[in-house]
Amino acid sequence: MKFNKNLENIKTYEAGKPIELVVREYGIEPKDIVKLASNENPYGTSPKVIEAVSAIVSKMALYPDDSMIKLKKALSARFDVKDENIIIGSGSDQVIEFLIHAKAHEGSKILMNSITFAMYEIYSKHVGAEVIRTTSQEHNLDEFYELYKKEKPEIIFICTPNNPTGDALDADEIYNFLNKIDSDTLVVIDAAYLEYAVLKDSKKKIVVKNLITKFDNVIYLGTFSKAYGLGGMRVGYGVADAKIIKELYKLRPPFNITTLSLEAASVALGDEEFVQKSVTLNFEQMKRYEEFAKEQKIDIINSYTNFITLCLNSSQNSTKISNQLLQKGMIVRDLSSYNMNAIRVTIGTQEQNSRFFELVIQFL
Template sequence: MKFNKNLENIKTYETGKPIELVVREFGIEPKDIIKLASNENPYGTSPKAVAAVSDIVTKMALYPDDSMIKLKNGLSKRFDVENENIIIGSGSDQVIEFLIHAKASSSSKILMNSITFAMYEIYAKHVGANIIKTASQEHDLDEFYALYKEEKPEIIFICTPNNPTGDALDAQKIYDFLKKIDSDTLVVIDGAYMEYAIAKDSSKEIAVKKLIEEFDNVVYLGTFSKAYGLGGMRVGYGVADHNIIKELYKLRPPFNITTLSLEAASVALSDEEFVKKSVTLNLEQMKRYEQFAKEQKIDIINSYTNFITFCLNSNQDSTKISNSLLKKGMIVRDLSSYNMNAIRVTIGTEEQNSRFFELVKQFL
């Protein structure tokens, strides 16, 4: 059977290994497994969101409200924008898919960082677009601009804070960069980890209202999978000029978000206390990782997220260390697929992090 030729050059995206698989492979009890691979919120979900979902489980037989009015109203209030500036996706990666299919084709060029969220490249390959990457590991906007001038891409992806490295750009530098980009080039600012960045350094905060009012070619992406603790509910969003959103709606399938997911996201959005507590605890535990790396003489990338990247030396092997940790019930992310001798570790609870330090000391 023949398939679309564009699929030939696409590698399947590798998610963090699920706990259930580790249980089957190594015979470890679920209670003894610690997953620090997928940047989930280790403190769970807002209790208010859990209660709200429990209250509406009887509505599962009905299609969800496809206008998504409750969630849109919440986001509209949060960012001081209109509902027509918002699109909801099954995770922010679905909005990325919409954007690429709306703007790009096989003759298009798409510019992104050398190491960044893998789905930009995967979706770009869906349409056969040409992928242009920077040479720098961390976002260098001067390099981005040079490549923009040379290559004339249709889409530019900027992930800040960046996944899987954790670095973040100052918001003012992004605004200055955007002023130099022509209005027909779509620029996507992926702020999946922005709640953590703002808590650590307010200069990293993207003012969403300012962004879409000043630049009608820019889309801001956010998600409920990280700070809001709703990874299993799959809710993300895009905010942009209404003309962009209108085109994206032509690609959005009906009922792309479940009734339970919409309710959970709407209530989680209003529980600012839970998010504040999550990011505060994350910062406290991040300091322990920074101190541990210093003591063990391991290089790290300064992180503005809920994870940290350990860059290993030539005597250490990220795959071997990841596999050794896995056999002990500790799941981390091996970054060898990004051509990095590094591991990415989600900042867990105090107890989970202590266990990580204990095991890594053994393997180092």
């Protein structure tokens, strides 16, 4: 049987190992497993969300509201934009898929950072596009611009804060870069972790209305999977000029977001107190990782997210250490697939982080 030839050179995306799989493979009790691999909110989700979703469980037999009006209205109010400027996806990565299929094709060029979210490349290869990468580990917009002038890409991906490294750009840097890009090049600002970055440094804040008003070739992406604690509900969104959104809707399947997910996201957006508490606790705990890294002489990348990247030295091996941790019930993300001898660790609760320090010191 023959398949699309573009699939031949695509590696399957490896998500963080689920707790259930570790239970089966290593016989460890679920209560003894700590998952710090997928950048989920360790404090769960807002109690208001749990209450709201519980109240509408009986509606599961019915198709969801495909207009998604409640969530769109909430996002419109949050960003001071119109409903027509918003598209909702099953996670922001579904919106990324829409964008690439809408704009790119066989032979197109798509520019991205050397180390960044893996799905940009995977979706690019779906359509036979050529992936152009920078050489810098962290986003260097001067290098982006030089490659833009040379390669003339159809799409540019800027992930800020960046996954899996955690670095972030100042908003002014982004605006200065966008001023130099022609209007036919689509620029994607993937801001999945921006709620964290803004608390740590106000210069990282992107005013979405100003962004899409000034630049009609830019789309801003956000998600409810991180700070809002809704990774299991799979809700993301894009905000852009209405002309871009109209084209993306031609690719959106009907009922792509469940009734329960729509309700959860709508209510979560209104509980800013929960989000601020989660983000504040995150950075309080991150200080412990920074102190630990200093004590153990481990290099880290300054992180504006809910995870931190520990860069190991030549005598240490990220894959070996990740596997040793896994056998003890501690799930972290090995970054060897990004050609980095590093592990990415989600900032957990105080108890979870203490457990990580206790275990990893045995293997370092």
